[in-house]
Amino acid sequence: MFASGSGPSVFGPVSGLLGVVLLAAGAGLLVVGLLGWRRRLPRNRFVGIRTPATLRSEAAFSAANRVAAPSVLAAGAVCAAGGALTLGTGGPALAVIVTITGTGVVGLLLTAGMLGHRVAATVPLPGPLPSGGCAGCTCNGGGCTTT
Numbered sequence: 001m002f003a004s005g006s007g008p009s010v011f012g013p014v015s016g017l018l019g020v021v022l023l024a025a026g027a028g029l030l031v032v033g034l035l036g037w038r039r040r041l042p043r044n045r046f047v048g049i050r051t052p053a054t055l056r057s058e059a060a061f062s063a064a065n066r067v068a069a070p071s072v073l074a075a076g077a078v079c080a081a082g083g084a085l086t087l088g089t090g091g092p093a094l095a096v097i098v099t100i101t102g103t104g105v106v107g108l109l110l111t112a113g114m115l116g117h118r119v120a121a122t123v124p125l126p127g128p129l130p131s132g133g134c135a136g137c138t139c140n141g142g143g144c145t146t147t
Contacts, residue, residue: 015089018098022083029076030104036065036072049116053123060123064116071112078104 032048035041041048043061048054054064082101089097 012088012090014088015094018094019083019087021107022079022086022098022101022112024083025105026076026078026080026083029072029079029109031076033069033073033076037069039066041065049113049120051117051120053111053120056120057123057126060120064120067119068112068116071108071115073127075105075108075112078108 012145032041036048039062041062043055043058047059049064049068054061078101082097082105085097086094087117
């Protein structure tokens, strides 16, 4: 119906939107990875490795995100590269780029999460646990007295 290159392109807006989304996601992952690497990522509700083991303490969260940082940085780089390749691409090439990018990013982030969780599980709980159930007191059989 249209000669090659002489009609409206259905893939222009789609590839542009996918490219922008992937570039933004890549930038976000790069920021999170750098903050985790530098131990500047605070415990929060939204970003970082968030498992019960990592949320036990600041030390566990920091250690987990430091170990996961290389994988998160790699995921950010793959996502940004996929976003750049997606811009202006159409047809089957667009589907291949998005599929490979998505699979790579998900795999890298799952690896980061598993590594972070394993490291956080080895971090001891903060502070010593009280031996007799009393903290800051002396137990004498029937009750506690402060020391």
